[in-house]
Each structure stands twice: as C-alpha cells, then as structure tokens.
Amino acid sequence: MQPRDPEQDAAPPAHRKIIHIDMDAFYASVEQRDNPDLRGKPVAVGGSKERGVVAAASYEARKFGVRSAMPSVTAKRQCPDLIFVKPRFEVYKAISLQIRAIFAEHTPIIEPLSLDEAYLDVTENLQAIPLARDIALAIRAKIKAETGLNASAGISYNKFLAKLASDHRKPNGQFVISPGMGPAFVEALPVGKFHGIGPATSTRMNALGIFTGLDMRNQTLEFMNANFGKSGVYYYWISRGVDERPVRADRIRKSVGAETTFSTDLIEFDAMIAELRPLIDKVWRHCEATGNRGRTVTLKIKFADFEIMTRSRSVPSPVASRDELESMISSLLECEMPLPKRVRLLGASLSSLQSENDSEPQLDFGL
Template sequence: MPAPDSDTELREQPISRPRKIIHIDMDAFYASVEQRDNPELRGRPVAVGGSALRGVVAAASYEARRFGVRSAMPSVTAKRHCPELIFVKPRFDVYRAVSLQIREIFAEHTTLIEPLSLDEAYLDVTENRRNIPVATEIAEEIRARIRAETGLTASAGVSYNKFLAKLASDHNKPDGLYVITPKMGPLFVEALPVGKFHGIGPATAAKMQKLGIHTGADLRAQSLEFLQRHFGKAGHHYYWISRGVDERPVRPDRIRKSVGAENTFQTDLFALEEARTELLPIVAKVWRYCDGHGIRGRTVTLKVKYADFRIITRSRTLQVPVSGQAELERLSLALLEGVFPVQKGIRLLGVTLSSLDSEAGDDADSAPQLSLML
C-alpha cells in the first residue's frame, strides 16, 4: 500500500458515516484457472510460469504452496522444494477474460470499484445498486456468483476502510470471509505483527523490529514525530493505520504512472553474476504485472541502494514500448552492468517501467511499487 499523498487522506476523526468496504481477492487465481480448465491438474502442485530449468514462478496452487513454493521464486528452487511440481505456461488472455467476468459481477452492486490487479479489487458498497444494507451479505452474494459463473473461489474482507478490508480478506484464505467491525478495528491492528501489515515489506519490518516495534500496539505507542523521523513520509501513514484509521476513498479512476518492484537482500551483493541472478525475479514480477494488465512502457529504470544507503538510478528510454520480458531483462541487465565494479556492497535492487501506454489505464494505481518477497 503506498503512503498517502496528503494529510487529508488519513485523519484522526472518523468520517461522519462509516464506509462499507469489501476487498475481494481470488484464491491462487492463475493456478486455479489452470486447474479448472485441466482436470488432470486438480489436486496437484502447479506452478504457472517458468520451467523446471529456468525462469521464475508467476503463481502457485495451494497444493504447491504447502511445499513452500511461492510467486517470484526461481523455478529451480521451486522444483527443489517440490519435486512433483508441474509447470504450466501462463495464458494471460484467459486470465483477463475471467477477470472481466468477475468485474461484471462487481458492477451489478456498485460503480465504486478499484481494481488492484486481475485478481483483486476494492468495492465501496456504502451506497449500492441493490440497496442491500449489510456489506457482509453483498460479499457473500459476490463470492457465490463468482463460484457459480467461473468455477473459482474468492476470499473477501469486509470493513470500514481499505486497510482493514485488505487484512480481513487474508484472514480466512482460501475461500473465506472475515469481517472487521469499527469496534474490532483498533484491537485487531494492535495484535498484528508489523510484518503482516499490507504495505510493510520485509526490509521495513526488519527496521521496525530493530527499533523495538514488533506489533501494531508497539507501532501505536510511537509518536508521529518519531515515525516520520525514521520512516519519512510513510511515518504519517503508519501512525494512523496503527490506530485502524484509513480514510482513503475507493477510486475507480486511478491512472498508473509506473510499475516497479524491488528487493532488499539479507547479504550485500558484490559480484555482477550474483546481482544478475537477484535482478531477474524482480524483472519477471514487473513484466508479469504489465503483461497481465496490457501495460507497456518505454522507460526502464534501475535502482541501486548500496550498503551505506546511497541510492543511484540509471535509465534508458526507447522510441517504442518494451516488447517483452526478454527485452526488459536485456535492458535491465545492461543498466546493471554499467554500475559494476562496485566499491560498496549492494543491499537493494529495483526495476521500474514508466512512460506507460496502458490498455487498462484505470485498473491501476498511481506510481506504485510492487512488493517482492523472495
């Protein structure tokens, strides 16, 4: 979750009438579509994307996840975790078609739909087309319709703001529903480890833990000044979500300016070859999102953070959009090679694609950063 752009987006006082927000998240979407369409894959560990010898996993079925297989994991590692893993080539045209089916179901209930990707979205049902007063009832109806019309399962979170609705949808996965009421909200956040907060990645969670911040209660105990001093602009965001406060509206008209992903490493990188190996899953995640949303871009930017926290960026802009993952890899690796040899170890690498030409511009966020957990 990006930090809010202004102080007006998160306020201490609740809005006069609590919103009713639903977060719908499809369960292992790509892998579930493949299992639906191929009965031989049902009940078996499936990885979408990659192969037994190279590439990275784009998505994993729940059967594969039980072995520790995760998205963005190198395929070789995934196969080592799960020798019986079946690799399936992605079919993004099919995933997009199913996503449109699901959005049509959403649209029967509300016009306030904020898609985050092909498989998840926020819905504001405070005022809804069917005048159903209980958001939980709407969520149950949507889940039932998705199952009946697509043969797939979805998890849902219901709450009075986006932050808590997102947390709630993760609470009973897969095929579950969880409700966080205004009375429950602050207590729910207090008990949650900071690493479970949507928008707080491994690096930020580790930094918080070094500061003695392990749970939402610990985060809430910090002053706004303390959080801003240690986390910059994001400190304001952390201050309010630790209190269960998030007044960002559901926005159906967002325009994406860039797509990026980055990863902070446990051990600093000094060799070009190990840096190349670490960069490839980051590139794959960026391209997977772009390809899944029909997004193309002309500018590739490499971000490098050194052990002393100095950050540099290197960019290249083409005359035409990047044509595929292989080209994005080639451009990113060329930028990486330009920063070697290094005097200081590299603690973070990131890749961003911008100057976008989107076929689905309102499906995405403004200047997002995708979370990459390896």
C-alpha cells in the first residue's frame, strides 16, 4: 500500500501552499565552491582574526559552535583552525539573481528575505504542478544544477510553519507540515525555536512558565497582550499554527538596526565606540547583501536606569559606505559626550532604505 503524501491528508482548496527556500550556509558555500582548497574545512566569511564579526559560517565551522554574528575572536577561540575569508557581496548578489530567476519559473509571488532565502506562494503555480512538495524538489534540483549549491525547503500552509519546516531537514533537505500536522508540530517546539522569538523574549517567556508551544497555547489572548504587547497577538496565533500573513512580492525593508546590552555599564567614549563597531558591521552587511542604502542614521542609548535616548541625522543622499556609517554614528555619540549616566545598551540603525539602483525610496520590508 502506497503511503499518503502529507499534503493530501487534509489540504482543502482554501489552504495556501507556501514554500520557504533557504540556501545552506550560502556565503561560505559559495567560497568553498569557488576555492577547492576550502572544501571540507571550517570557513568563516567576514570578520578577521582580530576584530569584526562572522557574517556566515560553513557547516564544518558550525560543528565547533561558530555562527553568524559571533565576534571573530570568539569564533577563532572555539575553532583554532578557522579560515577567515573576505566576503564578495557582488558574487553573492549575482548568484541570488540566478536563484530568483528559478523561483520566477514557478510563481511571480516571491518575497525575498535576504540574498539566501525567500518565501514563495505556489497555491497557483505557473507550471501547474499539483503538489508544492514537487515544486520545491524541482527548484532545489535546478539550483543545484545551475549554481552547484544546496538549498533546503519548507512547505506548509502558512509562512511561519514553512520557515520552521525548512529548518527541520537542513542541510540539503525539505519537509512538509500539512494542515493536519501544524498545531501538534508547534506544541512540542521550545519557544526559543520560534521564528521571531529571540533570546531575550524566550527568557522572559520561560520566567512566566512558558517553555513550549503548548505552554503558549494554554495562555489567554489577554495574558499574551498584557505581557508582550502587540507581539502577544502574533505569539497567541502562531502557537495554534495560525499565520495569515500573505507572501508579499517586491517588499523593501524600511529600516535595519542592531543593538546590544552590556554585562557592565559603560561611560567612556572609546569603550562605547568599540561596542558599536560590530553593530555597524551587522547593519552594513545587510545593506551589502540586499543592495539597499539608507539616508537616516540613528543612535540609540539606554541608560542604567532604563531611560532611552535616541539621536538621528538624515543626509540628502544614501550612506555610501560602512566607514561613512561609522563616522555618522560616532559623531552622534560624540555630540552627547559626556553622557550624564552610565550606559547599559547601545543600538545603531539605518532607515529610509531604498535600492541602490533607485533614486526614490521604495516601500515596506522588515528585519
């Protein structure tokens, strides 16, 4: 007897078919593809031995705990044989366009999240392939044939579950979460594995006795709203496997930012600049990866007593380089020195984003 396909179990026409495609260790895989000497070795793209942060890590490096956004010094400590490679964003962007063209053979409804991942709505697809699973297989096979790179895929009836599914069989695999599987799949999941729930929110949920999707589902909407504000509604519904967000084609992000909280409060200018540099690296990596640039730079300062201060500066044309971004952030901080209180958190962001090929800002995206 043939086993039933999960998509055939309980998929009435009303259910959407969403695919989340995620390239496996994209930047590092490109470098290993193009340089045979790097294959099978732990590779970190970005950073350096002395400073900076890791933009991407190969799977060989990940075995040692190396991950993106990790300080280079920490990465090298955890993996002494780690090889640092300078990023080549123009190459990554060109490959991303190749991959995007493959997506477009199946659907015009493509929502890129970055150079290496995207959502596709294939409820009605251009090749009339009945199963989204088979569309994902075809896309992954063509990506491999044309670029030599591996991609993973998640298939489900909404974006939240599709992204969870793509993580479930990485690297170089795919997984289907059908409508019948969705709620049960979510209830066993630790809250820290939920896309959109970071370490701070996860810790806060744990303190409230919420450790799994089932724990979250057992809370009332009022409780979630009271403790998590606007995000409470989103958490309430995704714990039930419900996510009504559409796949939105051609979205442009409005802003990108990064922030960090210190274990020890800071007061000295040089110490704060040192902490801001990895944040600036992270913001600029996003700009390089997406080809977007921004005109408004914002510095966020949270003091030891939790008072928050922000300072912004807008310029007529988009910020053109990482050094220019650092210069503007440094200037904003310097204008406030000496600060009246010790600092527990700093953040840097760039907004009014637009494509570097456009003269006018475009609308709507998100990090």
